[in-house]
Amino acid sequence: MGDVATAEAGPLVEHLFRHQAGRMVAHLARLAGPANLDLAEESVQEAMLRALQTWPYQGVPGNAAAWLFRVAHNAAIDVLRRRQMLGEKTEAIVAELTRWAALRADDPDIDEQLRDDELRLMFMCCHPEMGRDASVALSLKTVGGFSVREIARAFLAEEATVAQRLARAKRQIRLGRLTLEMPRGRELRRRLDSVLEVLYFLFNEGYAAHEGEELIRRDLCMEALRLGRLVAASSIAEPRVHALVALMALGAARLGARVDAAGDLVLLDDQDRSRWDGRLTALGFHHFDRSMAGDEVSEYHVHAAIAATHARSAAERATDWPLILQLYDQLLALNASPVVELNRAVAVAKVYGAGPALASIEALENDPKLRDYYLRLAVRGHLLLEVGKREEAAACFRAAMGCACSEPERRFLKKRLEGCEG
Amino acid sequence: MSQFMLLVYGDPANWQTLSPEEMQKATEKYLAWTKKSFTVDAKRLEGDAGRVMRAVRGGKPRVVDGPYSETKEVLGGYYTIDAADYEEAVRLALDHPTLEYGGTIEVRKVWGT
Incomplete structure (x- = not known):
């Protein structure tokens, strides 16, 4: 088999290129300065291209990430030389790139530095201006x-x-x-x-x-x-960072269960709990616990608490709706948003019935942002159906289908509409 | 069993706009192909334009720098594969990832195999 036999078995780590690209761009941007972001991106693209051109024939190197890291640094040096941006400053950057290219990439200090670089770049990307x-x-x-x-x-x-x-x-x-300096x-x-x-x-x-x-x-x-986890693992993490990570992890755990085999939406209530990702749920609870440190209660905290209550329902086979309603009340106190009120109505219906829930969202009809929002009409239709007002419910679902929404949502509404007639 | 050469042509510009994720997918697909049981040899050629030697009647051969043709497609690599006949070789080659990325494959039987 000649050279072919040296090709290493085993697949590449999932998203290896994408994640390494992010890290390397962040790292090169720090070494070359954020004004040279294009240079960083170009060099990383070059490294990926080299991998594509050599790995299939010579095999995947033992430490693929380190290989990409080194090649990207060398590519950056080449680009700088090609541009002939001579001068002391460029020479200093080249020297720094050369030093990094020669380091062993599995050094734990390097890993820490790279995480720090990613964090800095992210903070610069989110500059208020x-x-x-x-x-x-x-x-x-x-x-x-x-x-x-x-x-x-x-x-x-x-x-x-x-x-x-x-x-x-x-x-x-x-x-x-803009600089990559962390603000203070x-x-x-x-x-x-x-x-x-x-x-x-x-x-x-x-x-x-x-x-x-x-x-x-x-x-x-x-x-x-x-x-989010990157921020949470850094020294600047505050409890609300953990709350955000918790709500994202708990939500992500449900991603696979919210569409069925036909690609149709499945409501939270009807989701097959065994399809929720246990690993992500565990990660979510880990960060939820850590979000409890301190007195701060951010919106992320309350959203995370709602997600956690749903997640617990998987084990307990029942959802604690009174608690969820309480949390929505808390959320309203923090941020009196009509969208929160709409979501709260679902909890109201579970605790007090569809009648009070309908009354709770009546005023939203006059809200210019929500008047033609498909979700408001869908929730209203759902509640009307529960109190037996089929025709009014059908009118709601029909109106909802006329609003801006995605195809799966439209199919879902169509099914509900058919349910009113059947 | 005969041997066939697959000459793989492509336009290098096709790779420039791929995302890291897509590059990884492409790398994995090409890698899988070099590991196929029927693949005897797989080689990639350097991306430079190379040199061309042309016989000059009554004189010394002339050597010029590539490229060899006007098209943007360049011979990027070659494979030697085992196949029962042309039909099978073509069927196997149809599965090669280069076709997904806008490339061309020329299938040639190795003489005497």
Whole structure:
């Protein structure tokens, strides 16, 4: 078999390239400076390309991550030399790159440094001047190792739009002279908040049901969780970081169970609990416990508590709805949002019945944001059906189908509508 | 059993826009192919344009730098595989990942095998 026989058996670690890409971009961006983010990305792309061109024929190296790390550093050196950006500063960067390329990548100190680099880059991506869309795109592109096409697919956006957003963000890094220095004191607290907001947004976007692209959306959730854990493992973790990680892990545990074999939505109540991911549930409870340290009760805490109550229902075969209702009341006190009120109605129905639940969301009809929100109409239709008002329920589901929603959601509404007539 | 050569042509630009995740998937697919039981040999060629030698009537052969043709596709690698006949060789080659990435495969039987 000649050279072919040296090809190593065993598959590559899942998402190895994507995760290594994120780390290496973060690391190279620190060495070369954030204004050279393009250089970092280009070098990492080059390393992946080299792997694709050599590994199938010469076998996968024993330490694949270290191989990529070294090749990416050398590629960065080549690019710098090619650009002929001479001068003391460039020479210093090349020297630093050379030093790192020669280090043993399995050194635990290196691992710690790389985690730190990822964290710094993420905090820079979430700089308050950046704007959320830019923060989201830039975090995914750099620390996340997603491509423009993947980001566009995940957000149902045009590739050109995402590319523009990234270009603007990078310009802002250069013009605003953003650095990878961690902010301190109050500034750090504020920045942490915006990092958590971006992660929560990523997670929710991934969690929302959309036709087709199930895989990329799942990846989005898992990436938000991964980055959340990265923050949680660092010295700047506060209890609310653990709360966010807990709610993401507990939610991610249910990802596989919320669509059936036909790709149709399955409501939480009807989900097969045995399909919830036990490993992620355990991870969620671990962080939920850690979120209890201190007196702070953030919205993440309450969301995590709601997710934990649902997760416990798997073992107890019953959901503690009075507790969930109490938690929604707490959430309303923290953030009087109509969407929270809508979700609370489901708990009200479980505890006091559909009548009081209907009354609790009556006022939402006049809310301009919720008037034509499919979920409000779907919840209302569901409650009307429970109190036996079939025709009114059918009208609700029909109206909901006319609102903006995804294909699986529309199929779900159609089924409910048929249920009213049958 | 005969031997066949698969000459794999592709446009290197096709790889530039792949994401890390897609590169990993591609690497795994190519790797799986070099490990197939019918694969006797698998080699990749350097990405440079190479040299071309051309006989000049009545003179010394002329050596020039590549590329050899005007097309963007370059010969990127070759495989030697075992197959009963052309049909089987083609059937096996149809499964090669390069076709997913916009490449071309030329299947040639090795003389006398």
